[in-house]
Amino acid sequence: MHAIAIYDLDKTITHAPTWTAFLIASARAQKPWRLALLPLAGVATLGYALKLVDRARLKQITQRLLLGNGWQDARVARAVADFADGVIADGIYTGARAAIAADRAAGRRIVLATASYAFYAGAIAERLGFDDVIGTCVVRDNGKVRARIEGENCYGAAKLRMIEAWLAGEGIARDDATVRFYTDHVSDAPTLEWADEAFAVNAHGPLRLLAKLKGWTILDFER
Template identity: 35%
Template sequence: MTYKLTLFDLDYTLLPLDSDHAWGEFTTALGWTDAQQFRQRNDAFYAAYQAGTLDIHDYVRFATAAVRAHGPQAAQQAQARFLREVIEPAITPQALALVQAHQRADDAVVVVTATNAFVTRPIAQRLGVDELIAVELEQGADGWITGEIRGTPSFREGKVTRVHDWLRARGLDWGDAEISFYSDSMNDLPLLERAAHPVATNPDARLRALAAARGWRVLDLFTPEHKEETA
């Protein structure tokens, strides 16, 4: 039997916001960073991500700086507040229903995101997904994160590599799996092109045009009003 695997990008795919950017805004509101300087750099990194020019290593060093400085206990407390105050209100019934429909069909369901695992693991679990492929953070001798990335970052072509590694760890290869992949972004084109069933989900303008040209399914999971309110 063919192994059915459904992959979901997270930000602007299952969530109507960017969790990494929102985490930065949240920790700034806690007073962990200089608001003006942080927001200028955070917005610049986000613009680079949208343009497909992001240096993921530089971004992760920047994005984890405040967490590293405040230590694991404060970071975990902030993480719980972030999930409760920012993520919970953004989770929609239609996103949960989509995930659950694939689970009921006995698909293996995995969230594949370029956001780091510290931010996204609780979000994936809240969405009912135990399997997460995310940017893994290196830990130092003290057991706390260093700001460096461990292994291949799950970003652009790196998502293909990480999914391949996930399959191989289960004794599978691409030909053994019927893969569906939901994503909003042109950054995910390498993995969309490897999927048997690519789904442009809440797509940006470039991906929407490409999906139309290639005959890919387009899914608008959120209304424009909901995106604007929660982003």
């Protein structure tokens, strides 16, 4: 039997969402003139709030605005390392570190499943000792990172599909695994329902209410 612990990233493990912070930090360090385009990114975010663009499209627009559509791999690697080091230094919940350590000590395989881009979330996961990463993938070609998502945005029902695909790729049958899943957001309800043990962590109002109705464990990694 495979014992697996799957964690969401933003606001489950980290104090704050990571995508916008990564964009701004990377632009400031490598392409500071692009920070002048932040108001346009704000317009795109408003478009998302008004349901004019979806989350995947929003990611692609903001990446193109702040990092361009042809970010060289060497620059990406530097930006990712710098950002991950900063998040690890002061952006991780103490409770998350403790839960990860406890799951590891119990012999569970530790997996990150996040809507964040895997190319930088993976660096954070590596520093925390994760075994595997499931995340949104980005198109790479000719030694450059493009402002286009490859495959699905790892969010909501798509996250569960990607977790199931990962299990299949690892040759693990669902009946041969016990899975616990930690998240802060109600968008992950499909995966919480699917997991053997569901944990609502630092839950916002809608998830806290759903967790109480479903009998899921509620945790606070801030304490």
